[in-house]
Amino acid sequence: MNAMNPPVIDIRGLWTRFGETVVHQDLDLTVNHGDILSLVGGSGSGKTTLMRQMLGLAKPAKGCVNVLGYDVTHADSVWQLRNRWGVLFQQGALFSALTVFDNVALPMRELRVLPEEVIHDAVLLKLSMVGISPEDAMKLPADLSGGMVKRVALARALALEPELLFLDEPTSGLDPHLSDSFVELIRSLHEELHFTVIMISHDLDTILALSTQIAVLAEKRVVAKGTLREVLAMRHSFIDEFFLGTRGRRALNGTGISLEACGQGGK
Amino acid sequence: MSVNQEQIPRLETADQTHAVATGNWRADFLAQPGVMARISKSMGSLPDAAAAIWDISGISEMDYIGAQLLWQGWGGKKPGRLALSSRHENLFNRLAQTGSLALPAERQGSFLAFGWLRGWLASLLDNATGLIGLVGQLVLDLMRFARNPGRGPWKEISANIYRAGTQALGITALVGFLIGIVLSFLSAQQLHIFGGDIYLVNILGMSIVRELGPMLAAILIAGRSGSSMTAQLGVMRVTEELDAMLVMGLPHGFRLIMPRVLALAISMPLLVVWTDAIALLGGMAAARLELGLPPAYFILKLPDAVPVANFWIGLGKGVVFGILIGLVACHFGLRIEPNTESLGRGTTISVVTAITGVILADAVFAILFKSVGFR
Numbered sequence: 001m002n003a004m005n006p007p008v009i010d011i012r013g014l015w016t017r018f019g020e021t022v023v024h025q026d027l028d029l030t031v032n033h034g035d036i037l038s039l040v041g042g043s044g045s046g047k048t049t050l051m052r053q054m055l056g057l058a059k060p061a062k063g064c065v066n067v068l069g070y071d072v073t074h075a076d077s078v079w080q081l082r083n084r085w086g087v088l089f090q091q092g093a094l095f096s097a098l099t100v101f102d103n104v105a106l107p108m109r110e111l112r113v114l115p116e117e118v119i120h121d122a123v124l125l126k127l128s129m130v131g132i133s134p135e136d137a138m139k140l141p142a143d144l145s146g147g148m149v150k151r152v153a154l155a156r157a158l159a160l161e162p163e164l165l166f167l168d169e170p171t172s173g174l175d176p177h178l179s180d181s182f183v184e185l186i187r188s189l190h191e192e193l194h195f196t197v198i199m200i201s202h203d204l205d206t207i208l209a210l211s212t213q214i215a216v217l218a219e220k221r222v223v224a225k226g227t228l229r230e231v232l233a234m235r236h237s238f239i240d241e242f243f244l245g246t247r248g249r250r251a252l253n254g255t256g257i258s259l260e261a262c263g264q265g266g267k
Numbered sequence: 268m269s270v271n272q273e274q275i276p277r278l279e280t281a282d283q284t285h286a287v288a289t290g291n292w293r294a295d296f297l298a299q300p301g302v303m304a305r306i307s308k309s310m311g312s313l314p315d316a317a318a319a320i321w322d323i324s325g326i327s328e329m330d331y332i333g334a335q336l337l338w339q340g341w342g343g344k345k346p347g348r349l350a351l352s353s354r355h356e357n358l359f360n361r362l363a364q365t366g367s368l369a370l371p372a373e374r375q376g377s378f379l380a381f382g383w384l385r386g387w388l389a390s391l392l393d394n395a396t397g398l399i400g401l402v403g404q405l406v407l408d409l410m411r412f413a414r415n416p417g418r419g420p421w422k423e424i425s426a427n428i429y430r431a432g433t434q435a436l437g438i439t440a441l442v443g444f445l446i447g448i449v450l451s452f453l454s455a456q457q458l459h460i461f462g463g464d465i466y467l468v469n470i471l472g473m474s475i476v477r478e479l480g481p482m483l484a485a486i487l488i489a490g491r492s493g494s495s496m497t498a499q500l501g502v503m504r505v506t507e508e509l510d511a512m513l514v515m516g517l518p519h520g521f522r523l524i525m526p527r528v529l530a531l532a533i534s535m536p537l538l539v540v541w542t543d544a545i546a547l548l549g550g551m552a553a554a555r556l557e558l559g560l561p562p563a564y565f566i567l568k569l570p571d572a573v574p575v576a577n578f579w580i581g582l583g584k585g586v587v588f589g590i591l592i593g594l595v596a597c598h599f600g601l602r603i604e605p606n607t608e609s610l611g612r613g614t615t616i617s618v619v620t621a622i623t624g625v626i627l628a629d630a631v632f633a634i635l636f637k638s639v640g641f642r
Binding site: 083084095096097101108111112113114115117118120121122124125126128134135137138140141142160161192193 | 293295297302303307331332335339361362368369370371605606607608
């Protein structure tokens with residue numbers, strides 16, 4: 001937001017290897033406070049791995065990953081960060097043995113200081129923010145539809161109002177209408193709660209609608225990072241394919257960005 | 268987390284009518300040790316929180332949890348005299364809108380004394396019919412297999428024999444050997460009192476070949492392979508592999524259940540022989556140490572002491588126990604629902620049922636063959 005704030009995420013010289021294959025080679029990435037950053041890249045370009053490394057779930061072969069000022073390669077800093085970030089996993093990762101209510105209440109109860117009445121009201125508030133009615137709060141995750149699972153998972157990720165929110169494919173598996181309303185939901189929550197978002201998505205509409213920053217992963221590093229306009233102005237084969245293919249053009253048409261202005265119109 | 272003093276959430280009260288809140292009222296700051304206790308103490312010192320004069324404009328940051336805490340202290344409404352920073356106004360507006368949400372009342376369970384019993388009986392009946400259905404399906408699948416053996420699931424059968432049989436050789440040998448030693452030591456001591464040392468071969472031979480060998484092998488396999496089969500089928504349900512098989516025209520019975528049951532029916536008798544042999548070896552070793560009984564004598568005496576019918580009974584038990592374990596494991600595996608709770612419960616109940624079933628079947632064997640194999 002301003003130059004005074006240190007970056008929320010600061011990755012320097014990151015290397016990732018799986019056996020012989022190098023996935024990331026000397027990768028750098030910074031994310032500033034208040035950004036909604038989309039990580040885009042082809043399949044196998046290591047987006048999910050990169051997110052897992054930011055969360056301390058996987059260790060890079062080399063390099064440092066700083067999240068909110070902590071080096072997440074140390075297990076101890078992940079413990080420090082547990083209440084300051086929230087993650088929406090691709091499949092929701094709701095605890096199947098707990099009801100919707102208990103799933104959202106879990107992070108609050110783990111603080112071990114809040115009275116149960118406060119938790120009760122806070123959970124219902126979070127659920128109402130994502131459009132889940134109290135009638136559905138006592139259901140088990142197995143009884144929910146895919147869209148509801150995502151919403152409940154988002155409510156759980158937001159339970160402690162984290163400064164940093166990770167979204168892994170937030171709109172995959174949702175119908176267009178649901179996915180639009182999900183995008184709208186994240187945007188309004190972002191305005192209200194001022195968090196930073198790191199998002200992996202393949203859905204162009206979601207990326208274009210939400211992101212303030214786009215980072216393109218290709219050739220084992222971040223080949224472009226910036227606003228949509230800045231990224232489009234870069235000349236790179238992946239960017240051309242991804243944003244300026246038929247699907248990309250269709251999605252871009254809706255955003256009012258003229259392709260000619262980016263110097264790519266004649267392509 | 269390092270917290271500087273100004274950020275710690277505070278609530279100060281004066282004259283029971285003034286309250287001033289300062290600091291950072293976010294969840295992670297409220298969770299600092301002691302903070303909540305001090306706040307609720309101050310809140311408690313106000314006789315009527317909503318009527319007091321509140322100044323919370325000194326709060327630097329606040330989230331919904333912090334706001335909720337104050338809101339509840341005020342009894343669910345804004346106090347009449349409240350100084351509030353405009354940044355936080357939205358939080359309370361939202362709370363005022365949604366404040367009336369409540370969970371639906373839990374439905375009361377039936378207090379009928381027989382409700383529990385009825386549920387239990389229903390599930391027993393359900394499982395029994397399910398198992399019978401599974402047996403019928405198995406017979407049909409076996410007939411289909413016999414008509415056209417070339418198209419049978421040979422690969423699955425051999426893989427299951429390897430997993431449930433070959434890989435179990437180590438554990439059955441270890442347990443069999445130890446039980447043989449223990450049994451031999453105990454019997455040798457008792458027999459020595461009566462001077463009947465030479466009957467050790469009879470006791471060991473009969474008990475191991477007729478009873479213990481098959482039982483040990485069956486209990487170990489139920490715990491080891493039965494549970495893994497249940498869990499495997501359960502995870503296949505969770506990952507929708509079972510559904511994928513059905514739509515591709517691969518019936519569960521023919522491709523999953525029959526190979527497993529057949530594999531256990533084949534490998535169990537072989538494991539029984541193996542366990543028998545190792546347990547007798549253990550017994551022989553202990554007899555040599557305790558009574559000085561030479562192994563050569565032991566081996567020479569064995570055919571006399573144990574009629575060969577007992578060996579066949581043991582093998583028969585192996586086949587029956589194997590089929591039983593396989594059926595129970597598959598039955599409970601296919602009933603697992605796609606959630607973690609059900610997976611754990613299904614695996615437990617599968618092992619417990621398999622072991623209980625094996626012991627029951629053993630009792631039936633004892634009654635049926637009560638006049639066979641004795642001298």
